[in-house]
Amino acid sequence: MTGFGAGTASNGTLSVTIEMRSVNQRFLELNIRMPHAYLALEDVIRKGIKDVLLRGKVDVFVTVQELETQAPQVRIDYAALAACRQAVAEAKDKLFDHEPPRLSEIISLNSDWFIQEQPVVDIDACRPIFEESLHKALEGMTAMREAEGKQISIDLLRRAAKMSELIESIASRRDIILRQYEERLRRRIVSLFEKASSVPDQDRLLEEVAIYADKVDFTEEIVRFRSHVVQLKGFLEEHDAVGRKLDFLIQEMNRETNTIGSKAQDLAVTEAVLQLKNEIEKIREQVQNIE
Missing domain, CATH: 3.30.230 (Ribosomal Protein S5; domain 2)
Incomplete structure (x- = not known):
């Protein structure tokens, strides 16, 4: 956040x-x-x-x-000072008055031996x-993030309500889609038998239709999606960190939506699925802001 x-x-x-x-x-x-x-x-x-x-x-x-x-800490690097003194003394012995070097002379030439340090922090x-x-x-920081979290929660609850409407509209198409699919499958099987000049066994025909029709039934996905919406609302009422829980939940919602879309093969359901995926993506973006 x-x-x-x-x-x-x-x-x-x-x-x-x-x-x-x-x-x-x-x-x-x-x-x-x-x-x-x-x-x-x-x-x-x-x-x-x-x-x-x-x-x-x-x-x-x-x-x-x-x-x-606080006063800085000052220390003398006596080895460096001695080296400077020795160098000045040798220069005087060779070229000048042979007098011992004075501290003022050394300071005017070099002060690297004079070390000033910041005081030690307790x-x-x-x-x-x-x-x-x-x-x-x-x-x-927490007060500001909590205020933002409340606004995000309001938005997510609104989107959850929208998703509930969409999933119910998809559920209302289930029986129609199954009947249409069964009818298409029945006609196809009968056509194949007619080309083979044989009569299909009615019991066998019904069994095959039922087996294949079950593959396009998205009842389980609808039930799970409804459960996910309930979980989403429940997580938003918790006071603990729920960001990662919501991450996982959104992944599951997206998976169920994709499965419904692949099974249904119905224009009205496809339109609803696209709207669902749009809401899920908006929620995913918001979830990244939630702890």
Whole structure:
């Protein structure tokens, strides 16, 4: 589902803002961007999101603001400093006044031995702030996705009602189709016997007609499709994740529809089947937005 959520938390020395944007996707994909110094907390964010969201491509942006500036850590690379001092001393001995080099002279030439590092981040102290910010962002995201889910549910229920109408219109054609098929089959068999100059056994004729007529009877598919519609409505009333259940159910609906279309060989049924497949495809697109 699409959605947006943002949350900010602070402990007086650190302020953390987490923004989340999601778009539709069959599986869950997380793209987290955060300051390098706090990468150790990425797993906290990733796990927190996975505990709540099951589907969607989610972009996460983490902004950290230090409310109290911490002094950087400074250290001296004495080996590098000694090497610089030695080089300056040798140059003086050979070319200049032979006086020992001074620190100011070395600094003016090279300062690579003077190393300034960012202060070490206390990950354990930062964790609660990140978790609180993430919780707020997920609340906003979930509220938006739930609102979208309600609208999707309304649309799916409307399409389910339409499919029920179509499947009943197909069911109403069953007896007519069977009678037409049996009559065509009977005439064909009789014609074959006439060409062979023989008289068909009536019992055998009825048995053959019944066997072949059974192959075009789509009663079982109608019954299963009705059951699928009931299941669809039931899933939409659940509060748990039903996206994958609906995925499977739509596949079964599509399979039953294809079977009906191949069996019926009737213009009215074919038109209804095409409408059914259109509704199923619309539902399939919507289902991709449902967890």
